Amino acid sequence: MPRPIVAPRSRPLCQICDSVINRRLYSTNPLLRFRNPAGSRAHYGKPQLGAKTAQPRPLVSAVLPTRNSNSTPGSRNIHDTTGERGDPVKQVPRAAPKSERAELSSITNMMTYLEKSKLKVVSDRRIPPEADVMAALQACYIVADYIMDDTVKPQITHMVNELDSTAAELLSLDSTSNSKSSELSEDTSAAAITAQVKQIIDMVSDTAYEVISHPNVFITSELLEKYVSVQARLGRPESLPQVFQLYASKPMPREAAGSISYAKQNPNRLANAIQPKIIEKALDTAIEAKNLDAAVGIIENSYSKKAFIRNKVVRQCALPLATFTAAPIAAYILATSLSGLQESMDNDTATNVAFIGILAYVGCTASIGFVAMATANDQMKRVSWAPGVPLRMRWMREDERAALDKVSCAWGFREKWRQGEEEGPDWDSLREYIGQKGMILDRTELMEGMDY
Known part of the structure; x- marks a missing residue:
């Protein structure tokens, strides 16, 4: 025989309000979503007496x-x-x-x-x-x-x-x-x-x-x-x-x-x-x-620590040093091959001349490239190196200079025509600290409109 239809029980008004509030909280904040062991969402507020929290x-x-001993x-x-x-x-x-x-x-x-x-x-x-x-x-x-x-x-x-x-x-x-x-x-x-x-x-x-x-x-x-x-x-x-x-x-x-x-x-x-x-x-x-x-x-x-500088030298100089070490061997092999293409002198003399010429070309080109890299100042905005700082120190401490340059730009005026007019104890302390690091804040000849 058919089962009699039973009317659903009416829910109290407080339960309806709680369910609406909970659905809104769950929809706006995913961090608040969690379920109880029965699969239903938990109720907000203080736990009821006798319920497991x-x-x-x-x-x-x-x-x-997992890291092994072969770490970088x-x-x-x-x-x-x-x-x-x-x-x-x-x-x-x-x-x-x-x-x-x-x-x-x-x-x-x-x-x-x-x-x-x-x-x-x-x-x-x-x-x-x-x-x-x-x-x-x-x-x-x-x-x-x-x-x-x-x-x-x-x-x-x-x-x-x-x-x-x-x-x-x-x-x-x-x-x-x-x-x-x-x-x-x-x-x-x-x-x-x-x-x-x-x-x-x-x-x-x-x-x-x-x-x-x-x-x-x-x-x-x-x-x-x-x-x-x-x-x-x-x-x-x-x-x-x-x-x-x-x-x-x-x-x-x-x-x-x-x-x-x-x-x-x-x-x-x-x-x-x-x-x-x-x-x-x-x-x-x-x-x-x-x-x-x-x-x-x-x-x-x-940036100022010796560990960071040494790590930078190892990371960025490993390949150039390996190339510089292998350059004489590669130059001698190339000179030996070139000596067989001429008949004006004996092979030993031709090999020595070609070897010295190749090494001189590679050495001069590498020196000019290093000087150009160490003396580049296009990336400098307000902090630059003081005269007399060695080129190798400029390259090794470039990250420190760039960080101080970033701090100076953040604390100073944004308008370029007002840069150099900053005052106050904080700015004076920053200028003195940069000077102690072998750098200059707002070097006059590098400022906009002062290059004449």
């Missing part, structure tokens, strides 16, 4: 490439790094954490997510694996990217308005500030919300710094790049010069017989050179934040 899990799993100049690996006595640094292999997803539906979940990721690194008594450190920095980047997104700024403001007691403890908000905020007007409360958002940004930045500066963490190039990405997303370049210094001089942790010892690093090694793309990203972050001290500190701890 979903554990925070990172949105993106850190997949780290400038790459660092804790497994092939040696201490002062030459013994390798040992690390106990551990399994990488599983791929997880984070719940960013409230300030409490964000702070708990960061705290758990940090504790995996800080609370570990052994040398933490690179995967755990990368996962902690990735968690900082996910929260930073979520907070700094303009499309979710209203949601962040709504979250701050509904801070619970747990979030207040994690944000270190004292009772006096809470009591005062309840008595403020609407304009003052809006300013307080902005201050609390800045406090969240500071906490994310401090968490990333605590992870990267932990004594048991060996800073690799991949970790440094991720840390720079976090601070660049937050717009906080203040700690980048110090982290660049730690990258080259931080003692290397070594684990043996259940205890950890620290070996001193040589900051002038080729492996301690920072990659140019990381330096450029950090310098752009300092320029966007209008932080002159951070910009100069980044240049001082990257």
Whole structure:
């Protein structure tokens, strides 16, 4: 017999409103999408009594490439790094954490997510694996990217308005500030919300710094790049010069017989050179934040270091040096072949004359090319070399000069006809610093309209 038709049960008005709000949040912010074990979307707000709370899990799993001993100049690996006595640094292999997803539906979940990721690194008594450190920095980047997104700024403001007691403890908000905020007007409360958002940004930045500066963490190039990405997303370049210094001089942790010892690093090694793309990203972050001290500190701890200069010489001079070494052999073989094409003198004399002529031509041409490359100034805008600086030093320190030129153009006047009229303590300090580096800021004969 046919089944009787049962009328659908009417849903309460609150449930209908909640479902509409949830659908809007899911459609505008993909970071807030997660499902429960039954396949239905989870409900926003505080968990109900007796319900199991979903554990925070990172949105993106850190997949780290395996590196062997055949690394390029400038790459660092804790497994092939040696201490002062030459013994390798040992690390106990551990399994990488599983791929997880984070719940960013409230300030409490964000702070708990960061705290758990940090504790995996800080609370570990052994040398933490690179995967755990990368996962902690990735968690900082996910929260930073979520907070700094303009499309979710209203949601962040709504979250701050509904801070619970747990979030207040994690944000270190004292009772006096809470009591005062309840008595403020609407304009003052809006300013307080902005201050609390800045406090969240500071906490994310401090968490990333605590992870990267932990004594048991060996800073690799991949970790440094991720840390720079976090601070660049937050717009906080203040700690980048110090982290660049730690990258080259931080003692290397070594684990043996259940205890950890620290070996001193040589900051002038080729492996301690920072990659140019990381330096450029950090310098752009300092320029966007209008932080002159951070910009100069980044240049001082990257381009000015001997490790970077030596790495540049190895990378860019390997092929020319190999060609220069093989040039005499190739010239002698060519001279021997040419000596058989003439009959005016004996073969030995003709071979010697042709050999000397070929070497003289190659040597003169290479010298002229090097002088032309080292003395080129078309790329110089405001910072140029002082007279008397050797050509080899100009070539090796060209990246440092270009970075100072970029900083000078960012802090000075944009109009060319006004350049050279800048005043102020910051500009005077920058001019003096550039002068100490063997360079000149706004050289008169190179300025527009002053070449006569």
